Amino acid sequence: xxxxxxxxQLQLLDTAELLFSKKGFDGTSVRDIAEAAGINTAMISYYFxxxxxxxxxxFERKSMNIREKVDNLIKDETMDPLEKMYSLVxxxxxxxxQRKRFHRILLCEQIINQxxxxxxxxxxxxxxNSECMNDxxxxxxxxxxxxxxxxxxxxxxxLVGTVSHTLLxxxxxxxxxxxxxxxxxxxxxxxxxKLSVHIKNIYKAILTHEL
Amino acid sequence: xxxxxxxxQLQLLDTAELLFSKKGFDGTSVRDIAEAAGINTAMISYYFxxxxxxxxxxFERKSMNIREKVDNLIKDETMDPLEKMYSLVxxxxxxxxQRKRFHRILLCEQIINQxxxxxxxxxxxxxxNSECMNDxxxxxxxxxxxxxxxxxxxxxxxLVGTVSHTLLxxxxxxxxxxxxxxxxxxxxxxxxxKLSVHIKNIYKAILTHEL
DNA sequence: TATAATTAAACAAACGTTTAATTAGTTTTG
DNA sequence: CAAAACTAATTAAACGTTTGTTTAATTATA
Numbered sequence: 218x219x220x221x222x223x224x225x226q227l228q229l230l231d232t233a234e235l236l237f238s239k240k241g242f243d244g245t246s247v248r249d250i251a252e253a254a255g256i257n258t259a260m261i262s263y264y265f266x267x268x269x270x271x272x273x274x275x276f277e278r279k280s281m282n283i284r285e286k287v288d289n290l291i292k293d294e295t296m297d298p299l300e301k302m303y304s305l306v307x308x309x310x311x312x313x314x315q316r317k318r319f320h321r322i323l324l325c326e327q328i329i330n331q332x333x334x335x336x337x338x339x340x341x342x343x344x345x346n347s348e349c350m351n352d353x354x355x356x357x358x359x360x361x362x363x364x365x366x367x368x369x370x371x372x373x374x375x376l377v378g379t380v381s382h383t384l385l386x387x388x389x390x391x392x393x394x395x396x397x398x399x400x401x402x403x404x405x406x407x408x409x410x411k412l413s414v415h416i417k418n419i420y421k422a423i424l425t426h427e428l
Numbered sequence: 429x430x431x432x433x434x435x436x437q438l439q440l441l442d443t444a445e446l447l448f449s450k451k452g453f454d455g456t457s458v459r460d461i462a463e464a465a466g467i468n469t470a471m472i473s474y475y476f477x478x479x480x481x482x483x484x485x486x487f488e489r490k491s492m493n494i495r496e497k498v499d500n501l502i503k504d505e506t507m508d509p510l511e512k513m514y515s516l517v518x519x520x521x522x523x524x525x526q527r528k529r530f531h532r533i534l535l536c537e538q539i540i541n542q543x544x545x546x547x548x549x550x551x552x553x554x555x556x557n558s559e560c561m562n563d564x565x566x567x568x569x570x571x572x573x574x575x576x577x578x579x580x581x582x583x584x585x586x587l588v589g590t591v592s593h594t595l596l597x598x599x600x601x602x603x604x605x606x607x608x609x610x611x612x613x614x615x616x617x618x619x620x621x622k623l624s625v626h627i628k629n630i631y632k633a634i635l636t637h638e639l
Numbered sequence: 640t641a642t643a644a645t646t647a648a649a650c651a652a653a654c655g656t657t658t659a660a661t662t663a664g665t666t667t668t669g
Numbered sequence: 670c671a672a673a674a675c676t677a678a679t680t681a682a683a684c685g686t687t688t689g690t691t692t693a694a695t696t697a698t699a
Contacts, residue, residue, distance in 0.1 A: 225644090241540035243454035247689060257646055262690055269689095325536045327596050329452035343600050370601060371590070371626040378593030379586045385538050389554050390581060415582040422633035436678090458655060468680055473656055 226264050228254050238318035276338050279319035281312045287349040298357030310412050313380050363424045439465050449529035487549050490530035492523045498560040509568030521623050524591050574635045
């Protein structure tokens with residue numbers, strides 16, 4: 218386990234995350250970060266070694282791991298498979314919207330990042346997500362509650378893609394539907410609810426209905 | 429109408445698109461582009477005015493417009509509303525996969541771009557997509573074939589998001605399912621087919637089924 | 640008094656763009 | 670038709686900034 222970070226280090230990480238999510242990694246200079254954080258530029262190299270490693274630290278700290286959650290769901294005997302899937306959907310939505318800034322960074326870096334360490338972390342995340350979805354759906358199929366012919370990767374893409382694209386276009390959505398006056402917190406609750414209902418509908422239909 | 433571009437200009441645009449889609453706008457230097465295109469660096473400013481305007485030109489040329497297609501679909505009296513929606517879904521999938529590199533750029537720029545001209549083009553695209561989806565679904569509702577309570581923005585997000593996320597993770601998918609030996613062309617056909625079937629299933633369920 | 644934190648300054652490299660000179664291509668003119 | 674004049678294309682070099690990182694000196698903490 219790494220030693221805890223000082224408040225200045227956390228401040229730098231947080232500021233960097235904010236700026237990366239707005240202007241991208243290459244569009245943000247270490248001077249931008251340091252100035253916004255009110256900390257001397259040299260401290261970034263001093264604390265993290267380099268701008269690259271600062272980014273890696275953000276990934277280490279903000280990457281989502283749903284494995285444990287899914288393991289508990291699988292064990293749970295009070296919920297049926299569809300309820301378990303609903304719970305995963307909500308966990309995922311909640312997790313992404315709680316990490317809005319990081320997830321925006323992730324979306325960009327999936328395309329442009331060349332850092333092997335970060336690529337490795339992203340691959341791991343995708344593999345884990347795929348396996349979790351597999352495990353939960355196989356369970357429902359074994360219990361006879363889910364259909365047999367399910368394209369699990371595509372269904373996963375629909376969950377991740379729908380949430381990601383909602384995150385990506387939420388400002389547009391707000392303006393387009395004239396919700397500028399709505400408080401940020403309330404607007405986010407609205408989106409979460411809409412995502413939750415919508416994706417659960419899809420999952421129920423694809424997993425259990427005759428098509 | 430703008431005058432046609434010379435072959436060198438087209439060569440620069442194409443090379444720039446390729447590099448932007450791999451390393452991002454800020455991660456690609458004009459020297460990178462010029463070298464990869466085998467053209468002198470100064471020609472970029474000479475032809476396009478600036479790196480920014482080169483990007484704008486890419487957007488002008490590669491942005492997708494489905495408005496005309498949807499207008500024709502609405503007029504068409506040989507298809508029922510669901511068939512029309514199926515046609516739109518396939519058009520969209522085809523359009524994105526035909527513009528893979530540009531769409532990857534678009535995904536990044538939605539997050540990090542600050543250029544008002546490009547922001548304007550992206551807003552326009554989103555507005556048009558929203559309206560097209562609206563028109564087509566309202567038509568189906570008027571004809572009594574689609575359910576009344578449909579969250580159209582979310583359903584749009586599912587189409588765009590699923591296709592985008594499939595595009596974003598297609599390399600991972602290929603490795604994860606050990607399809608490395610499959611030819612690029614064949615692999616793409618496979619993805620297109622899977623996307624088409626999957627999203628049409630979702631649309632049919634959400635638009636026409638009782639939930 | 641030793642170790643850690645912080646600073647302003649300096650570093651070389653890379654950035655987008657401009658310049659001024661040269662080459663290529665076209666048009667005008669005797 | 671050929672020479673001259675003119676415009677467009679192309680080049681290498683230079684421009685002034687900005688980049689990430691390092692240095693060496695200073696301040697704070699233990």
